Amino acid sequence: VLRDLLSFAKRHDLWIVSDEVYEFFTWDQPHVSLAALDDDDRVFSVFSLSKTYAMTGIRVGYLVTPRGLAPVMRSVQEASISCVNTPGQHAAVAAITGSQQNLSDARDHYRANIAAATALLDSKGIEYLRPAGTFYLWVRVDYVSDGDVAEWAERFLLESRVAVAPGSAFGRSGEGWIRVSLAADLDVMLAGLDRLPLPVA
Numbered sequence: 001v002l003r004d005l006l007s008f009a010k011r012h013d014l015w016i017v018s019d020e021v022y023e024f025f026t027w028d029q030p031h032v033s034l035a036a037l038d039d040d041d042r043v044f045s046v047f048s049l050s051k052t053y054a055m056t057g058i059r060v061g062y063l064v065t066p067r068g069l070a071p072v073m074r075s076v077q078e079a080s081i082s083c084v085n086t087p088g089q090h091a092a093v094a095a096i097t098g099s100q101q102n103l104s105d106a107r108d109h110y111r112a113n114i115a116a117a118t119a120l121l122d123s124k125g126i127e128y129l130r131p132a133g134t135f136y137l138w139v140r141v142d143y144v145s146d147g148d149v150a151e152w153a154e155r156f157l158l159e160s161r162v163a164v165a166p167g168s169a170f171g172r173s174g175e176g177w178i179r180v181s182l183a184a185d186l187d188v189m190l191a192g193l194d195r196l197p198l199p200v201a
């Protein structure tokens with residue numbers, strides 16, 4: 001798929017912005033950066049500490065550009081934000097240079113949560129997409145969402161006290177699906193999933 005994407009971009013002379021923020025959270029195969037396969041400098045790779053070190057609030061990420069384009073990107077960036085705040089820079093250095101035990105604990109936690117979540121949904125006969133990476137699960141709820149999953153997700157939050165993202169927020173093909181985060185503690189996550197309505201037979 002990655003090679004197909006690159007040859008498509010080459011054929012049409014396109015840049016590619018490759019979102020690789022989940023580089024450490026792939027489950028069935030190792031992460032391969034698109035830039036590693038790029039032999040004619042058209043890939044920008046985006047990375048973030050938000051997922052790798054669970055540092056979402058610190059707001060630090062970085063961009064790896066094709067050869068020679070970093071100065072151009074710096075000019076673009078300077079016009080919108082001047083730089084990362086000082087505490088954020090110190091936090092990023094500490095995360096990257098410190099022990100990576102938290103990262104491997106996080107991988108174990110997400111992997112175990114995915115196994116538990118999918119086992120629960122299997123037992124209830126609820127359809128889902130098994131994640132090849134990330135800590136999100138897409139769950140099919142079209143048997144209750146009645147063509148408006150955003151409205152249903154809001155009602156599910158108010159009535160069942162479970163927050164999920166409506167699939168329609170990610171594009172039209174997400175209608176009838178929800179995206180569930182599996183990052184929480186195991187018990188909390190299972191309690192939330194357990195409140196999903198059973199599919200209509």
Ligand SMILES: Cc1ncc(COP(=O)(O)O)c(C=O)c1O
Pocket residue numbers: 019021048049050056060061
């Ligand atoms: C695929 C993907 N890319 C990028 C981001 C944004 O991360 P950041 O916190 O660095 O803005 C997210 C956050 O949910 C994400 O899921």
